[in-house]
Amino acid sequence: MNKTKTFYLIIVLVLLAVSDAIFSGIVRADEVPDGFAGIPWGASRATVEKAMAERYYPKDSDSKADVYIYQGEFAGYKAWLIFRFTNNKVYEGAALFLWHEASRDLIDRYFNEFEVQLIKKYGNPRLLYRAEGGEDWKPWNDEWEIINSNTTIHLVLSKQYEYKDHNPRSMPREVTGNVQISYTNKTLKQEEMKRANNKDL
Numbered sequence: 001m002n003k004t005k006t007f008y009l010i011i012v013l014v015l016l017a018v019s020d021a022i023f024s025g026i027v028r029a030d031e032v033p034d035g036f037a038g039i040p041w042g043a044s045r046a047t048v049e050k051a052m053a054e055r056y057y058p059k060d061s062d063s064k065a066d067v068y069i070y071q072g073e074f075a076g077y078k079a080w081l082i083f084r085f086t087n088n089k090v091y092e093g094a095a096l097f098l099w100h101e102a103s104r105d106l107i108d109r110y111f112n113e114f115e116v117q118l119i120k121k122y123g124n125p126r127l128l129y130r131a132e133g134g135e136d137w138k139p140w141n142d143e144w145e146i147i148n149s150n151t152t153i154h155l156v157l158s159k160q161y162e163y164k165d166h167n168p169r170s171m172p173r174e175v176t177g178n179v180q181i182s183y184t185n186k187t188l189k190q191e192e193m194k195r196a197n198n199k200d201l
Helices: 003-023 045-054 104-122 186-200
Strands: 026-028 067-074 077-086 089-097 127-130 140-147 152-163 175-185
Touching: 045 067, 045 077, 077 186, 089 186, 104 140, 104 152, 104 175, 152 186, 175 186
Parallel strands: 026 140
Antiparallel strands: 067 077, 077 089, 089 175, 127 140, 140 152, 152 175
């Protein structure tokens, strides 16, 4: 192989490595999640209320016009289900686990179990945040972008600690907190924001 061919081969291999690094965690799939907790993207408030009532999931009193919260289950675990609306359409869903019910060990176990399952399904995260003691109240965060030709879903797995005693010198520090998985239909959100702007302007 002459020097010119060798040079071009090296360039191609470098470009492939760079593109792999750039797009790691951006999952291109024929099918993206078509909704959250069995509710399709774009469903109305009335549709969500009907579906949750059929499952006997009570609506929380903290629910607002654009955020509905229910006590239910997600992925086989007890969770708070949170639906966010824009223009009366669901564009985001989140499952909140262990809210004010957890030990640090339990929070870590839930996070690790969900992380393994999500990596198995969607590959390595696009963003892997580890506070390394810098923000010990929100130590870990994983993010994915799941994309097909029509839709982009932003998926986030995070865990958060809440310290019962705010003095960092207290040992041991008692912890509650939560683990959260959220799915945001970025395409729908942007389309609805654009539609609202066009209507107003």
